[in-house]
Amino acid sequence: MLSLDVFRARAFRLALAFLLAVSAATAAAFGLIYLEVSRADVQRSAAVLVDEAAKSEDDSEDGLRRALELRLTRDIRRLDYVALFDAKGAKLFGDVPAMPAIPVDGQAHVVPEQLLPDASRSEPAIFVARRRGDGGVVVFGRSLREAYDLQETVLRALAIALAPTILLILAIGAFFASRASKRFERIHGAIVSIMNGEIHSRLPVANDWDDVDKVARAVNLMLDEIERLLDQLKNVGDNIAHDLRTPLMVARAKIDRALEEDAGIASLRAAMQGALAQIDKASVTIAAILRVSAVETGARQKRFKDFDLGAVCAEVVEFYQPLAESKFVEMTIEAAQPIPVRGDEDLMREAISNLVDNAVKFTPEGGRVRVEAAMVEGLPWVAVADTGCGVPSQDKEKIFRRFFRGERSGGNGLGLSIAQTIADLHGFQLTVEDNSPGARFVMRGSMKASLVPAQAAE
């Protein structure tokens, strides 16, 4: 199965395409040489023959005969065929059996089949026939065998050169294809095992940073994130179960006891009210969970608009002022300049109100809550500081997690988590610092936040 895969692999197909290209280029090169070789050779021979024929036009018959015999015995200019015919076409002398079938015009002509002087076989040859002053015809010819042999040599060289190239490329292609397919096989195996529930497995990474490697690394990062979310989800699931089960169990116990006791309508009413309060508590938790999910579903960035974060802070402070007053907590706001932010104004109001809500809730009587909003280094910045009991340093990360309840918490542990989710959505960072005494929640825009409008504009 693997061997079949090798031929189907991308690397192998690439090798085949490469092979085709190399073969075509090599064949073209050899083809050119082949044509050039024969053409040059034939042309040179033709020129010699024409020249010889022209020179012998006016020689006397005897002189010519001597010259030709000399040629035949000591062939300096490599004349293979020499013959002289009289005006009637009868051969006077020479080694050509009969007048070749060419026009008598002093020009070179190729004769594909010329019988050799010993009449053993035929060869291609080139001939020139020229009429002499006395009416006779002188014929010079030359065998083209060498030229044709050269052409064959070129063809053979092409075959010899091409065959190993083809084999080599095929081998290289098969090697890389099998390597790639083995790698994909391993990746596939890893994916299958992850799908089968081994969420801790990761795709093999080859450390050579090629395309496949980059994808594998990205997938591994994605898997890390998914695993983290799964863990979180599991914790949240446990916490939700706990948060919902407790009030429901209490409610159930109250109703159960009231039914058992049969203690009159007043006690029954009290039990029902108690149960109702517990059920309300459970629904508040459900509403808060749904809220986090609703914020997290994203896709809201397309609704982002420009608004003044300072004004939003002022509104939230105004809203919470009566609550602060009723607790004798002094609440102040400092938001001098407009703070232009692009985002979801309703969500930002919710995030800041959760922070202010927390601050007021955890600040004892006579304490202070201070809200500040400003542009710091060109980025929006909001701080909500209280003089409550503060956040222990070991909890500084945890308090933003869903359902985390620190020592100071009395709520359902979702307010900060909602604020965090909203901050994330806007590319803001939400952190907590010591206010000694108390805590200071700081939300600052990042460079990423300034990219948000660009995304929203898409």
Add this chain to the structure above:
Amino acid sequence: MSISSLEDPKSLTARRAQPLEGDPVLVVEDEPDLAEEIRLELEANGHPVRLAATAAEGLAAARAGWAAVFVFDRMLQGDDGLSVIEILRGEGVATPVLVISALSSVDERIHGLKAGGDDYLVKPFDVRELTARVEALLRRRGDARATWLRAGDIEMDLVERKVRCAGRAVDLLPREFKLLEYFMRRPGQIVTRSMLLEDVWNFKFMAQTNVVDVQIGNLRRKLDSTGTRKFIVNVRAVGFKLNVEP
């Protein structure tokens, strides 16, 4: 007293012999238990109710023109209640519609209102919240351009931003004025906490602490210090009402 002597909800409604005189409500909801709860609560507030369980039934009942307000679930056994509302609006039916939905995102809310819904309530909700919103829809046609409001003993000058209660001037902070104005425009009508959060303070979510109650408490003390009567009364845990009865 034993549990068997507690009346079941059906006999509770049966006990009310007088005919229901409120505005009739059509409820299109496919969860029978929830539909029944809604019906009981609306009937307890004097509204005759008709129930429909499918989009087709709801459309037919709405076209009959009986109801003064529609309550539509968005998801009706695979059908989208919004498409029914769109059909009705296309036919020129202007009856106010309250959309109820399990889809809580702001986008879904906007989608619901764009389709022709007048208000959007997210499941799970308190049936009393639903009733208050249905009544708010029925009474929505007030004159927004009024410059002077009166409800019972309270008078409000919207131009001068002055309030008089039982003849005496009441000094209100701007946020208290805004809150009282909301009640003055809805005299005798139940106003829920979430309605106040949404409409007065623009909070499209439930505030965690009972800030609304503190705000109402402040306003109430300012009004009550001029007399003995409670002008703003609590209504069954869901909200408040501006009392106009003497």
